[in-house]
Amino acid sequence: MFNGISALVNRILKNLVIMIDKITSLINGLLEKLVILVHRTTALVNRQLEKLVILVTKTSVLVNGQSEKLVTLINGTSTLVNEQLEKLVNLVMKQMFDLGKRGH
Secondary structure (H helix, E strand, C coil), X not given: CHHHHHHHHXXXXXXXXXXXXXXXXXXXXXXXXXXXXXXXXXXXXXXXXXXXXXXXXXXXXXXXXXXXXXXXXXXXXXXXXXXXXXXXXXHHHHHHHHHHHHHC
């Protein structure tokens, strides 16, 4: 009777070891696939980040170029406005002088 129980326990333990081996193999296979997936995903993310850096750099260059043009435009407009104001002041002064000459 003891031999029968011992043989049964041995078979159960053998089957348990086989099941543990199969489960371990499955887990290892899944971990290998997960590692491959993580590497691929990391590579994709890195490529997208590189593209994003290039896009941000190009956008920054464009914005800087437009800012320089805007500053040039503002400066040019300011110069024109100052010139027109100077002409207007001169015209008003001349008219005031002419009116003064006529009054006397």
